[in-house]
Amino acid sequence: MRRNIVTGNWKMNLNHSDSTRLIDEINTKEIHLDVELIVAPPSIYLSSLHKKQHHFSLSAQNIHFEENGAFTGEISAEMLSSLNINYAIVGHSERRSMFHETDEIIFKKVKSLLKYNVNPIFCCGELKEEREEGRAFEVVSNQLNYLLSDLKEDQIRKIIIAYEPVWAIGTGLTASPEDAQKMHKHIRESLADQFSLKTAENIAILYGGSCKPENAKDIFSQEDIDGGLIGGASLDCNSFLSIANSFS
Numbered sequence: 001m002r003r004n005i006v007t008g009n010w011k012m013n014l015n016h017s018d019s020t021r022l023i024d025e026i027n028t029k030e031i032h033l034d035v036e037l038i039v040a041p042p043s044i045y046l047s048s049l050h051k052k053q054h055h056f057s058l059s060a061q062n063i064h065f066e067e068n069g070a071f072t073g074e075i076s077a078e079m080l081s082s083l084n085i086n087y088a089i090v091g092h093s094e095r096r097s098m099f100h101e102t103d104e105i106i107f108k109k110v111k112s113l114l115k116y117n118v119n120p121i122f123c124c125g126e127l128k129e130e131r132e133e134g135r136a137f138e139v140v141s142n143q144l145n146y147l148l149s150d151l152k153e154d155q156i157r158k159i160i161i162a163y164e165p166v167w168a169i170g171t172g173l174t175a176s177p178e179d180a181q182k183m184h185k186h187i188r189e190s191l192a193d194q195f196s197l198k199t200a201e202n203i204a205i206l207y208g209g210s211c212k213p214e215n216a217k218d219i220f221s222q223e224d225i226d227g228g229l230i231g232g233a234s235l236d237c238n239s240f241l242s243i244a245n246s247f248s
Contacts, residue, residue, distance in 0.1 A: 004035045005160060011061070013235055023056075037244055039059065040089055043062075046083060050083055059085065063113065065105060089162075090106050090109040090110055091106040092164070093125055107147070123229070148191070148194040156191065160204045163187060165179075175209050177222050178222075181225060187224075206227045206229045212239070
């Protein structure tokens with residue numbers, strides 16, 4: 001059975017005191033029993049927040065695909081594994097656009113995470129112009145290509161997929177629950193075609209396009225949407241947990 005998952009991506013926000021305060025607040029609240037909560041703080045906080053895990057698991061926001069070496073400022077999958085960090089986000093739209101990460105680079109990161117038993121949260125999604133050109137499904141399929149063609153079935157089962165319609169993030173535009181469902185269904189069908197229906201039915205696919213307390217319930221009610229990758233709303237405890245408690 002698929003998991004319901006809500007992941008909070010803090011991005012480059014909060015100082016250490018504020019991050020600790022937010023985690024302490026999350027730990028005092030009631031959370032839907034059928035939801036797995038994941039928090040992705042800046043990597044500099046992973047070690048200290050690891051000691052405070054109660055209602056949640058921790059995720060890194062990014063890694064380098066190499067195991068070690070002269071890569072100033074980077075962290076590796078092995079480093080996360082040594083801290084018992086369970087997850088890492090890869091392929092986020094901001095990494096693709098601002099840091100020019102290619103599908104090949106992102107897949108190398110996936111492989112490195114899997115080697116060290118850290119579960120990848122793999123992001124994919126189309127730009128506004130790509131959707132307007134009618135290429136949304138093609139773009140997402142191309143981003144998924146390495147996962148579908150180069151991973152084994154036992155490896156793909158360890159991955160969480162997050163669909164990010166880039167045009168709906170911080171723009172004021174929103175994807176309807178129905179539009180989001182169409183893409184989630186497409187992703188799941190692609191997984192089933194390459195692997196098996198059973199495997200596809202057990203992979204969590206999250207929605208990452210401006211999910212808020214006001215729209216989370218409608219989004220999460222869709223058949224193939226298993227939760228959300230939350231940005232700004234994850235920086236407020238009440239908003240974050242309201243989203244997490246939106247599953248029917």
